[in-house]
Amino acid sequence: xxxxxxxxxxxxxxxxxxxxxxxxxxxxxxxxxxxxxxxxxxxxxxxxxxxxxxxxxxxxxxxxxxxxxxxxxxxxxxxxxxxxxxxxxxxxxxxxxxxxxxxxxxxxxxxxxxxxxxxxxxxxxxxxxxxxxxxxxxxxxxxxxxxxxxxxxxxxxxxxxxxxxxxxxxxxxxxxx
Numbered sequence: 001x002x003x004x005x006x007x008x009x010x011x012x013x014x015x016x017x018x019x020x021x022x023x024x025x026x027x028x029x030x031x032x033x034x035x036x037x038x039x040x041x042x043x044x045x046x047x048x049x050x051x052x053x054x055x056x057x058x059x060x061x062x063x064x065x066x067x068x069x070x071x072x073x074x075x076x077x078x079x080x081x082x083x084x085x086x087x088x089x090x091x092x093x094x095x096x097x098x099x100x101x102x103x104x105x106x107x108x109x110x111x112x113x114x115x116x117x118x119x120x121x122x123x124x125x126x127x128x129x130x131x132x133x134x135x136x137x138x139x140x141x142x143x144x145x146x147x148x149x150x151x152x153x154x155x156x157x158x159x160x161x162x163x164x165x166x167x168x169x170x171x172x173x174x175x176x177x
Contacts, residue, residue, distance in 0.1 A: 028138040029158045033166035035133065037173035039101040039126035042133055045169050046104045046122045047095070048074040055168030057161040062088040074098070089113050093120075101126065108137070133169070135162045 035042055045051050049069060053059050065084030071077040071094075079094040090112040096119075097105040105121040118139030125132045137158060 023141065025141055026138060027141055027154050028136060029155050029162065030134060030136040031159055031162040031166060032132060032134040033163075033170060035131050035170050035173050036129070037131055037177040038129065039124045039131045041173045041177055042131045042169065043101045043104070043124055044074075045172060046133075047078075047098055047100075049078050049080040049093070049095070052080070055165060055172055057164035057168070058082075058084070058088050060164075061085070083112075086113060108139075131173075133166060135166060137162075 045055065050073070053067065059065065062084035065082050065088050068081045070079040070081070074095075075098040076095050079092060081092040082088065083090045089110060091108065091110040093109070094107045095104060096107045097103065101124055103121060103123050106119060108116075108118045108120055110116045110118070116139060118137055120135070120137040123134045123136070
């Protein structure tokens with residue numbers, strides 16, 4: 001009887017492992033918002049990392065987080081490191097590419113609570129005095145990441161923060177324009 005139970009448990013574990021291994025190798029989370037403000041005003045909120053403190057949803061989750069900056073004040077090479085509570089963790093983001101009023105692309109390095117390297121970007125499109133902004137993050141899922149995605153929906157976890165961040169940007173840029 002014990003042998004049958006052990007075989008049954010082994011079959012379930014192998015089936016679960018096969019299911020996890022077959023999950024997508026990549027993830028992507030994206031949100032878009034439109035602002036009644038010109039693209040240069042919106043672009044500046046993202047391209048200058050010190051401005052993130054005014055609208056970042058993670059800054060609100062831990063106002064005591066320690067932020068430090070390196071490289072130029074804005075654009076390619078600008079970098080921000082942070083260390084905060086368990087909701088914010090620890091990591092660094094570096095602007096890898098910056099095209100004025102069009103795109104800001106980041107390399108994201110997370111150190112705590114788990115190590116990961118992802119990329120994110122903000123794409124800007126001005127049309128008739130309004131600016132549409134799409135904030136996207138994508139990365140690779142290893143086996144552990146695939147297993148975690150069975151329990152945690154990345155889109156729900158991060159997407160809400162993106163919506164809050166875009167709302168924070170809206171509040172700033174629409175007040176200025």
